[in-house]
Amino acid sequence: MQAPAIPLQQAYDEAGPGAGYEKMVYLDPAEVYTGGILLEDGPVCILSCGALVDLQGDRIYVEPGTVLDICGVVLTNSDSAALKYYGAGEGWIDHCTFVGNYDGLYFWENSDMLITSNIFSYSSHWGVYTHTGADRWMAFNDAWANTAGNYKEFCPG
Numbered sequence: 001m002q003a004p005a006i007p008l009q010q011a012y013d014e015a016g017p018g019a020g021y022e023k024m025v026y027l028d029p030a031e032v033y034t035g036g037i038l039l040e041d042g043p044v045c046i047l048s049c050g051a052l053v054d055l056q057g058d059r060i061y062v063e064p065g066t067v068l069d070i071c072g073v074v075l076t077n078s079d080s081a082a083l084k085y086y087g088a089g090e091g092w093i094d095h096c097t098f099v100g101n102y103d104g105l106y107f108w109e110n111s112d113m114l115i116t117s118n119i120f121s122y123s124s125h126w127g128v129y130t131h132t133g134a135d136r137w138m139a140f141n142d143a144w145a146n147t148a149g150n151y152k153e154f155c156p157g
Helices: 008-014
Strands: 016-018 021-026 032-034 037-039 044-054 060-062 068-076 081-085 090-094 097-099 103-107 112-116 119-121 126-131 135-139 142-144 149-154
Touching: 008 021, 008 032, 008 037, 060 068, 068 081, 081 090, 097 103, 103 119, 119 126, 126 142, 142 149
Parallel strands: 021 044, 032 044, 037 060, 044 068, 060 081, 068 090, 068 097, 081 103, 090 112, 097 119, 103 126, 112 135, 119 142, 126 149
Antiparallel strands: 016 021
């Protein structure tokens, strides 16, 4: 018998500080986590070695001025961007898999992003969608089979 899924919000609420983060959220790779989360304070780190987060149509939403570093997580089943940094959000996204979402990763102007060693695949829209005003460094990522394209930079006009 499979154990019930754990809400991502519950994992966040139960996390304590660590390694310089206000919240250090460890996700057990043997568990399935569900739902999205709104991050308004930080810095926050979500860390795993392959935990599955079934967003169930929701997303991980990072408010302006908030820092989210995320490593080793599989994000799926979002009807928006699985991970969305709004305004001056900051973060490091490393060794994550984005599969079967609307967009994998979306970040706005003034975001400051480090994006390394991720997989972006089978999104119904874009793998990575960004605005021209975002600072980003991307390396060692792999993207394929995203319906609208793998990478998109929006240039308002």
